[in-house]
Amino acid sequence: MAETGELTVIGQGTVLRGELQAAGPVRVLGTLEGQVSCTSELHIGPSAQVSASVEAETVVVEGRVQGDILARQRLQLGPKANVQGDITSGALTVAEGATFVGRVAVGGEAVSGFRKPTSETKPRTAKTPATEPKPEATTADWLGQQAKTPSWVKAAAGTDA
Secondary structure, three states, X not given: OOOOOOOEEEOOOOEEEEEXXXXXXXXXXXXXXXXXXXXXXXXXXXXXEEEEEEEEEEEEEOOEEEOOEEEEEEEEEOOOOEEEOOEEEOOXXXXXXXXXXXXXXXXXXXXXXXXXXXXXXXXXXXXXXXXXXXXXXXXXXXXXXXXXXXXHHHHHHOOOO
């Protein structure tokens, strides 16, 4: 952890709901719901459950995060990290085994161009006209001939054909 300010710890078994603003490093071992803003390092431990928008200079995730993350300097996802939300970070490190579902923007331009969503911001939704046919998924080999669909693809699509 960085050595700026005093360490704030949300202990295992503790549930915090609301807005947390910290001038120093924060370590979350319990449950945090709402919003967290930290001017230093935010460390989300392996037992932590975070359902919040997260903003800090450096973020280390070893547990679960459901919400958007802004790490101005660096974001590190450990091997058991599970993140569901959009990531904006100066640098990103993802360990093998980490899970991430969302969009990612990495680099100085991503962080400097970041603007917080407002209540007036509407989420983007993809609209497909009802008359437009959905494309069929096909598997072809390099000669252009129809190839056998692997069993793992059939399982993922929920078909037995």
